[in-house]
Structures are given as C-alpha cells and as structure tokens.
Amino acid sequence: MEDKAQIQEAIKTQGEVVRKLKSEKASKEQIDEEVAKLLQLKARLGGDDGKHQFVLKTAKGTRDYNPKQMAIREKVFKTIISCFKRHGAETIDTPVFELKETLTGKYGEDSKLIYDLKDQGGELLSLRYDLTVPFARYLAMNKITNIKRYHIAKVYRRDNPAMTRGRYREFYQCDFDIAGQYDGMIPDAECLKIVYEILSELNLGDFRIKVNDRRILDGMFAVCGVPDDKFRTICSTVDKLDKMSWEDVKKEMVNEKGLSEEAADQIGEYVSMQGGMDLAERLLQDQKMSQSKQACAGLSDIKLLFSYLQLFQVTDKVVFDLSLARGLDYYTGIIYEAVLTQAGVAPVPAEAQNGAPAEESVSVGSVAGGGRYDGLVGMFDPKGRKVPCVGVSIGIERIFSIMEQKAEASAEKVRTTEVQIMVASAQKNLLEERLKLVTELWNAGIKAEVMYKKNPKLLSQLQHCEESGIPLVAILGEQELKDGVVKLRVVATREEVDISRADLIGEIRRRTSEA
C-alpha cells in the first residue's frame, strides 16, 4: 500500500514541474512527458481511494473513430476498393508487427520513428512502418514473382502528430502494387490511371498528378556537377520544393550541404520545368542532359508512359515535373505524387501541358504517391533475386479529413446505420407483438429495429427514427392486430397507410430499394 499523503505531495511537486516547463515554453515533447508522469501519479492516487482516477484518453497521436467517422471511412474505402477490384487486384494481409530486423535498413533516417515492442522474451518485434516492406517480405518469403495486390491497413510512426491536418501516429495506408517482369511502363501507367479514377470518383476537387523519374534526377545531378556521394542528400533537399521556396532550397544546398552555387543554379533551372511528353522530347535533345545515359533512359520511359496515359485518357491531369523527388530511398525509376489544387479554382494551366513553365497553383498537399522500386524484394531474397515492382499509396487519412469537413459543412446528415424500419407501438403491452413482427422482418432480411422497452412512448420511438434517419415505422396497435394490418408511417412526410401483414415485406423493400 502506498502512502496517500506521499503521493499527494509528489503530485504537487510534479504539478510545479509542469507549470514551470509551460511558463518556460519548453518543447511540447518535454511537457507531454512530465504531464504523463503527473497523470500517472494521479491515477495511483485514484486507484488507492477507489475513485477510478484513470487517464481517459487514447495514446498520443491516435484517435477513436466514432460511428459517423466510420460511415465516411466505409464510403471512401468502398470507392477505392471497387477501383482496385475493377483493375483486377487481389488483396493480402500481413501482421501488424514484423521481426525488427525485417524493417532494419529500409527507412534510412526515419528508422528512429519505428515503434518497437518491449522485449518480453522471444523475438524482437516492431510495428510496421508502411505496407511496402511487409509486401516485399511476403513476396520473397513465398517466392511470388508476379501479383497485383492491394492492401489497406494501419501503419505506425512515432512522428510528431498534426492531427488537425490528418497526420497521426496510427494511420491507414491504402496501397496498390504490381509486381512482375513486364514490358516497360504498362503497369506504371495503370497505377496513374487508378489514382486518376479514385481522385475523380471521390470528388475532392481538382487535382494534378506530378511524375518524374529517379534516373532523370540522378542524371540531372550528375550533369549539373553534384558529386556522386551527394545525390541522395541533394535529392532530399529538392524534395522540399513543395514546402519551401527555391531560394531557401538553394540556401540549404549551398550552405548546409556544401554544393557549389553554380551547380545549384543549374539544378534550379531544371527543377522549374514542367510539361508533358514534349518536355521529355526537348530534354532528350538538351545538350547537357543528353550526356547522361541514365537521364536518357528515364526520359524515354516518360515519353512511353505519356503515350499510354493518352490511351488511358488521363493526360489532362498529369504533369512531368522535374522538381518531384520523393523521400524514400528505394525508388529506382518512375515516381509520382498527386496533389489537390485549390478546389476547382486552379486547374492544370494549358501551358503546363505544352511544356512551358506553369504558374504553380496553391497545393493543399499530397493525396497519393508512389513509384517503381525494382530492388526492394531482392533485399529479402536469399539469392538476391529481383522482382520489379511499381505501386501507389493513397493518402487516405488526408482524404478522410477532407470528407469529414465536407460532411460537417453539408446540410445532409450522415447516417451511421442502414435501418429501414422501426417496429413501434402506440399502446401498452405490445412488446411481444413487436418482437414477433421484428423477427419476421429480420428473417426476411429487412434491416429493422425495436426499442428495448416494454412500453416505450410513441414519441420517443418516432424521435429515434428522426435522429438516426430511419425512413419507415411499422406501428402496431390492438386494432391493427385485429385487422391483420400494420400502420406504415413514412417518417419524412408523416404519411400513414395500412398495409396487410402479408404485403408488408414487399412494401418495405419497394419503398427502401436504392435503385
């Protein structure tokens, strides 16, 4: 047994610590940690005097989904999954944790964000950081050399959460990947077609899909005079162009990463270029760029890609953008990223499609991204056998946030159940009759509810229908029972009509079919 007074003293001291940190504007991380200690002390006190002083919260950076959020989530998933299925994808699932060593060496600097499990004896485990590495592990382990699969599941990153912008420590990823040795750029083009279809169907406003190629970036760095060992670090700096101005990016290259001003300026010229197939053609003729074999291979593939994108009817949203870099190390070829442009006001400018530099419209963030990673599976294969892969990840959390905001703003109510009818009564002592009728309806596959009260008030039964959007009520009374009918009430119009018991099920189906 702990001494209550002692704990109370400790709480007081810890409270001071927290207040002091706050007044000193200490880091959020530091304050959170001390607050957690304080709450734990309080919880101990609570446990002692039986007052249940639990800390009622979810873990930092995580959230519950309430029924309304789930209804929105379900709708979004349905749209996305039906697109994946339309394109012939299978689905797989992998465990939420992997052997720690499976994740080791895959994420570079970001490895520090991996959640490890406590060593409780046995294997060392970590929560998955994305779905791509488990996918590669799955392919190598099962010696699968071609598959088209999607995988929707939660991943975990000990990042600084920014929950208002839809950034969590536990969040969904929604991946579609094509593995296999195929002719160039056909699966790559299908991934872009899928992004196009999903973003169009979700009705999120206008969007643009930027494409580039790692080989073009590497070739560009080479011809601009970036030393070989600085490719990756300069690439991460270029990746910041969607958040930072060119001036700041250049500063970072020159001052922090030690690149010559000349090289930086040359890069600056290239990364301002946007266009389509014609830009790729122009760059293939570019005196400097054409000196890099790598860049030429990438540019030819961009050309081929655009020819397929034309057949897929999606070129109106796709831009070849030399500033697109993407963070992850494992990409080996084409990379892409979809961004929403301010809803409806900033479509892709016509010039952009003709190869001239376009005015960048305000980006509200990436909602999909991916690329080709031909080396990852080989990292898991005992003999290093490669399985070429290309894939895309839909930024589902940001999409949820947008859909939630839209639902908030709209007058239409989000239904959280699909109940078609409520079995109600206006008189007392009809519980048995209500239960009999609801059984009939359930047995016929009708979605139906009944209040769990012996004698509920008619008003409260009707109110429940209004609140949860149930369109119909079957009202039972002595007279109706005698006549072998049910009073069917339409909640929206308050219209009431007697329906014979024999016709009831057909009538409900007719009135609630969504055809």
Place this chain on the structure above:
Amino acid sequence: MEDKAQIQEAIKTQGEVVRKLKSEKASKEQIDEEVAKLLQLKARLGGDDGKHQFVLKTAKGTRDYNPKQMAIREKVFKTIISCFKRHGAETIDTPVFELKETLTGKYGEDSKLIYDLKDQGGELLSLRYDLTVPFARYLAMNKITNIKRYHIAKVYRRDNPAMTRGRYREFYQCDFDIAGQYDGMIPDAECLKIVYEILSELNLGDFRIKVNDRRILDGMFAVCGVPDDKFRTICSTVDKLDKMSWEDVKKEMVNEKGLSEEAADQIGEYVSMQGGMDLAERLLQDQKMSQSKQACAGLSDIKLLFSYLQLFQVTDKVVFDLSLARGLDYYTGIIYEAVLTQAGVAPVPAEAQNGAPAEESVSVGSVAGGGRYDGLVGMFDPKGRKVPCVGVSIGIERIFSIMEQKAEASAEKVRTTEVQIMVASAQKNLLEERLKLVTELWNAGIKAEVMYKKNPKLLSQLQHCEESGIPLVAILGEQELKDGVVKLRVVATREEVDISRADLIGEIRRRTSEA
C-alpha cells in the same frame, strides 16, 4: 564494422547451444529463443557480406493472409456485418494500442499475456487484448450511455499459439455489444438471435448455444457451501468442464483448491443439469437453490430470456446449461457460448429441451461467446457511473479455419479477383488497341484486365483466364477492328461470338450479372 570471423565463431557456439537444448528436449520456448539469437547472428553476417541472410518469417504466432484466405475472410465478414447491420448496429474503431494503465487490472491472471510496447519516451503503451475494454474506455471517455455497435479488429495475446486449431497471437475479434439502461433481457435475447443467425447463415453445421447466469453460479456456490473467497477460483475450475471430465474437475476442486468433497459433489449434481425454461422453473422451486436471492434473480431472468427467445424463434438451439462458467471476471449476469456440434450428426437432443440431462455431443469448440457486464464502463468513469452492457464476440478465427478447410475439400475454386473480362489479342502490335478497349471498359465500370506485354501469346492470355476464373475474353484482331466488332469468348464453353463495339458493355453486363 564487425569482424566476420568473430561472428562466424559466435554462430558456431550458438549452434552448439541450440543442438544441446534440442537433444535435452528443452522447452520449445527456450529453444525458439536460442534459435532466434542464432538467426540474428547469421543475419549480421549476411548484412556484412551482402548475401541478404534475412530471417524470412512472420513473428511467432502470426501469419500472412494470402489472396485466397482473404477472399474467404471477406465472405465471412460480409455475412457477419450484414447481420449486425440488419440489427441496426453502428460501428466504431479504436487504436491498436492503449495506455498501459487502461488495460491494467482488467484481465486478472491473463494480464501477463499483454504485449507491451518498448518505452521509447512518452507514454507507456500496450497492444489491445480484446475489444471490450477499449469499448468501455470509449464509452466512458465520450460519456456515451447508450449505443449498439459492432467492432471487427485484431487483438493481441502472447499466448502459446496453436495455429492448426486457429489459435494465433494476432487474431480478429468480431464484437457486437448493446450498451444502455433497458428493460430486462430484451437486448440479451437479441444477442442470442444474432449468434443464431450468423451461425446458420455461415452454414458451419449444427450448433448449440449454452446459456447460464453468473448470479446462478454464485448462488449455486453459496448454497453448496463454497466459501465466498473461493467463488472465482471454483468458477474457473467449473469453466474447464468442456475440456475435462467431471472427475478431473472435482479432483482439482478438492485437491488443489481445498474444497470439501461434499460441496464438490453438490456442485457436481447441479452442473450436470441442462434444459430450457422448465429447468429454470424447477430450480426456482429447488429447496437449496431457492435459498439464494442471487440465484433466484438469475433464474427468473433465464425464464424471461427464454420467453423472448421463443418469439425470436431460436429456442431449438439454445440450452440452459449450469456447467457454463466462462473465464472472464467482468461478467455480472447472463453468459453464453455457442459450440459447433459434430457437423450434422449431433443435434440438440430432444430431452435437453425438456429439461432432462442430455448426452453431450462431441464439441468441436466454441465459436461465439459473451454475456452481460454491467460494471466495466463504471471502472473508467471518474464518478463510477455505470452503463449496463451486454455483448457477444464471434470466434471468427475458428470460423476462418473451418471455412478454409471446407474450401480445400470442395472442388469449387475460390476466386481471388472479380474480373469479368480479359482484353486479349491473337495478333501482334495491338497493345494500343487493347489499352483503348480496356479503358472503355474501366470507364464504364466493368472489371477488366489486360496483360502487361506488348505481344502476349493468345494461349497465355486464355490460360490466365482459366487460372483466375475470368469468365469472358474480348479478343481483338485486325479483322475485328475493321468490322467494328469484338470477338467475345466464353471461357467455360469456348463459344465465340462477334459483338459490335457499341453493344459490348451491355453484353458483358448481361453475361456477368449475378442476379
């Protein structure tokens, strides 16, 4: 850099350790641990010489789901979710980990099976052990006093896995719960109705749903002379009756738990009783049992329950069984468990329904269970406010196992995609035409595939259809293009017919509608 020779030496030594343990028949746990160390050493070596010596496996007690397993899983979920929705349930989701203290004190001895996360700074976290405690935390945190919700998600237990019997360390739970202050036994009866519907629709063979009440058990223990402080431990022993004979259970009670032989024998008489409403009536008159107020309250509720179950038309599978105890501490009233009886051969004997002891048919294990827990939410509420709850958990993993075995045994192939048609060609240089046509189909919502090859062989295109169960092929050739038609081939019959391009989409829909 590590010294390669040193590691190789360490591998040799560790190899000896493993061999020694194996020859000594050490515990599996112990051997596994040393093997893991060995593999880690090997992996380090692999990393060093670039041979990628990863341990290619999933964590102990977990598994990947391949596309076939996912197809089965999807089908099972669809059946279950549509039942939950028919009964008007909403759904919620909670994070995969909770604050450690949220789980503390909820699972008794089983707490040792909880997975903790490593302390990486910040909060102490644990993986969820079930969905019920997070549900209670959710209700208390959001001050929700009534809700009918389902939640399907994975939970985590560091148990000894028995994967052939569908017991994993990561597994799905599939919970339906009704929270709220309602009139007695109506929601409880609906939970049983739901179990009945789901097990019937899944077509798993015959089943039986056992019901009992914690208050009846406690009353029974009291009138049989079990000391108060031994109720819980004697209850866990009774819980073993589905796996152990009465003789062994009695031995445990007397020898291990120190119960008098007399008390044990009296318990033995009661726990052999099975029946229906009439058994409840008989026990209400029972000289001993009727002395316990608690038991009488439970028995009256069982009577009321059965009256509702009659209205719900499910009494043919429900048995009031005094041997049912269920492990968890938090139950406060009715408890139930569904078991599959050997497929089709051992239905509930008629006598059982008339209250006479029934011959126990061979149980192949519990596939659903639940009960009433009126105190759990109060444990989270700062003021201890109670929210009565009753719920059921579907044993989905065991159901997956059974469905998988059935699929294995059946001749019918499990399809892992829903593709309706493959766009193929017999001639060379028609990639563009194939891509154009597949775009038309996708844009019309048809599920279609095309091979990612410039000039695939017709045979390999047809083989892919056979293998993955695609019913139709649209074959393009120079002649078809000239004539504005597509050759539509039915894979099963090899019948081929020319369809004009304009009619193609309608024709595909007609031939693949599942109405």
